[in-house]
Amino acid sequence: MTPIETGPVPTVLDERFRAAAAASGDLDVAYDVLDDTPVGPLLVGVSERGLCRVGFDPEPEAELERLARQFGPRVLRTPKALDGVRSELDEYFAGRRHAFDLELDLRATPEFHRRVLEELNRVEYGHTTTYGALAAQVGAPRAARAVGTVMNRNPLPIVLPCHRVVGANGSLTGYGGGLDRKEWLLRLEGALL
Amino acid sequence: MSRTGIPPFERFYESHSGEVLAFLRRRTGRDRADDLFQETFLRALRAYGRLEHGEHLRAWVLTIAANAVVDGARRERPTAELAVEPAVEDERPPVEELAQLTDGLPPKERAAVVLRYGYDLDYDAIGAALGSNEQAARQAASAGVRRLRKEKKER
Numbered sequence: 001m002t003p004i005e006t007g008p009v010p011t012v013l014d015e016r017f018r019a020a021a022a023a024s025g026d027l028d029v030a031y032d033v034l035d036d037t038p039v040g041p042l043l044v045g046v047s048e049r050g051l052c053r054v055g056f057d058p059e060p061e062a063e064l065e066r067l068a069r070q071f072g073p074r075v076l077r078t079p080k081a082l083d084g085v086r087s088e089l090d091e092y093f094a095g096r097r098h099a100f101d102l103e104l105d106l107r108a109t110p111e112f113h114r115r116v117l118e119e120l121n122r123v124e125y126g127h128t129t130t131y132g133a134l135a136a137q138v139g140a141p142r143a144a145r146a147v148g149t150v151m152n153r154n155p156l157p158i159v160l161p162c163h164r165v166v167g168a169n170g171s172l173t174g175y176g177g178g179l180d181r182k183e184w185l186l187r188l189e190g191a192l193l
Numbered sequence: 194m195s196r197t198g199i200p201p202f203e204r205f206y207e208s209h210s211g212e213v214l215a216f217l218r219r220r221t222g223r224d225r226a227d228d229l230f231q232e233t234f235l236r237a238l239r240a241y242g243r244l245e246h247g248e249h250l251r252a253w254v255l256t257i258a259a260n261a262v263v264d265g266a267r268r269e270r271p272t273a274e275l276a277v278e279p280a281v282e283d284e285r286p287p288v289e290e291l292a293q294l295t296d297g298l299p300p301k302e303r304a305a306v307v308l309r310y311g312y313d314l315d316y317d318a319i320g321a322a323l324g325s326n327e328q329a330a331r332q333a334a335s336a337g338v339r340r341l342r343k344e345k346k347e348r
Binding site: 007008009013014027031064065067073074 | 199200201202203204206210211212214215227230231234235238239241242244
């Protein structure tokens with residue numbers, strides 16, 4: 001067979017396939033990269049159960065591999081499937097939304113992590129808590145350091161608000177997405193002056 | 194790469210979509226090719242979760258595309274004889290040999306045999322790739338093998 005001459009797939013055709021794939025119900029994860037949020041590009045992914053990833057990595061290669069490993073290899077960029085997530089995040093960044101109304105898929109998250117993240121989810125907009133306090137709330141008062149690890153591996157930053165967890169002395173301590181972003185988010189919420 | 198070497202579907206699609214579209218356009222003309230493009234990748238998506246490994250994905254998806262062409266033509270001209278050129282060359286010699294060996298088989302049987310014995314797909318995945326089901330794929334492959342045996346005896 002002779003080599004086939006190829007060019008890029010026309011945008012209309014490409015978008016039509018991606019929309020049909022999203023509607024087929026055959027995807028493990030539908031994702032998109034939101035290019036211009038105030039905290040930089042965000043990769044967001046949903047499974048059929050709900051939001052399964054928010055990532056700060058602007059080079060999503062490793063992120064896609066991880067999603068494929070955790071949820072299955074049928075991972076495809078399908079902007080339409082993320083419309084709901086996109087609009088809630090837009091509202092949040094504009095200061096108009098204080099709580100997210102999204103189904104979450106934490107099935108790839110270990111049990112202890114999930115417990116901590118559920119407790120984290122109760123920390124309200126504009127408030128902060130400490131690693132030690134969260135540890136105490138899940139019944140492991142000496143596990144502040146482990147709680148720090150859970151925050152660092154949070155698969156859904158921003159939506160599960162690990163930016164609201166600070167050190168006992170009020171210092172920002174650390175953030176998976178970098179301290180600049182943590183500071184920006186806390187300022188947005190009025191938790192930092 | 195995930196544990197089994199199967200790339201995320203996005204990467205697979207990016208790597209092969211241009212070539213699949215060009216292949217379809219060469220075989221069927223632009224309008225039909227555009228529809229078959231979507232059909233091909235939806236079939237591939239359906240089967241993708243059941244792949245055992247990530248080898249020969251290019252040949253695999255071109256085989257699916259070739260079958261989508263056959264199915265599309267059959268829908269339009271149910272009784273017409275079709276010139277079929279399904280399985281596709283790959284760097285792996287056994288697949289090539291198998292493609293030649295199965296040259297005389299009806300397209301569905303040929304594709305089922307090549308996907309089963311050349312690409313080591315299970316029948317579930319072959320059924321999805323051919324737009325049918327596991328049982329039909331199993332039947333097509335065994336009918337193909339029977340036909341090959343018979344041809345060999347007669348030769």
